[in-house]
Amino acid sequence: MVVDVRTLTVANLIIQLLLVMIISGAVYLAKNRETGRHCTVMNIAAPVEIAAVAAVMFPSMVGYVLHEEPRLVFYLVMGIHHTFGISAIMLWIYINLVFRGIMTMPSNLRTVMKLALASWMSSLVLGLFLLIQVLS
Numbered sequence: 001m002v003v004d005v006r007t008l009t010v011a012n013l014i015i016q017l018l019l020v021m022i023i024s025g026a027v028y029l030a031k032n033r034e035t036g037r038h039c040t041v042m043n044i045a046a047p048v049e050i051a052a053v054a055a056v057m058f059p060s061m062v063g064y065v066l067h068e069e070p071r072l073v074f075y076l077v078m079g080i081h082h083t084f085g086i087s088a089i090m091l092w093i094y095i096n097l098v099f100r101g102i103m104t105m106p107s108n109l110r111t112v113m114k115l116a117l118a119s120w121m122s123s124l125v126l127g128l129f130l131l132i133q134v135l136s
């Protein structure tokens with residue numbers, strides 16, 4: 001079954017909007033000191049994001065690179081989008097290694113969390129730019 005880039009892009013948009021709502025709830029929980037539930041929610045959201053990258057974003061990027069005319073700005077934004085996305089996922093892995101006692105607790109955990117959130121949101125904003133380019 002061949003799924004075109006546009007269908008994949010719209011499917012991804014729906015997933016990303018759902019994830020933003022879930023992450024907002026998780027940050028709200030952390031701010032209300034419900035960090036256990038915050039961890040649980042983030043340990044559901046991040047794997048869903050990784051699945052979206054593997055099943056939707058990576059195939060659509062390959063489809064775009066193989067079948068569409070290369071555009072410098074689009075590729076630049078796609079590169080930065082991926083860098084922020086991978087950073088958010090790496091920080092999530094790091095945070096879990098810290099809470100499993102495999103890595104040492106950073107001096108300012110909240111800064112690490114805010115960096116993870118900023119990476120995730122920056123990737124999302126650039127992703128929306130890419131989406132508009134693909135659908136226009």
Ligand code: HEM
Binds near residue numbers: 099
């Ligand atoms: C990408 C994944 C994650 C993001 C974006 C994230 C985001 C955040 C944010 C924004 C805060 C600060 C809230 C505030 O200003 O008070 C926070 C706090 C916290 N998060 Fe996360 N989080 C993530 C994953 C996790 C995971 C997986 C765990 C546990 C295993 C966790 C445990 C905590 C704890 C304990 C705090 C409180 C830190 C403190 O107040 O010193 N977070 N998180």
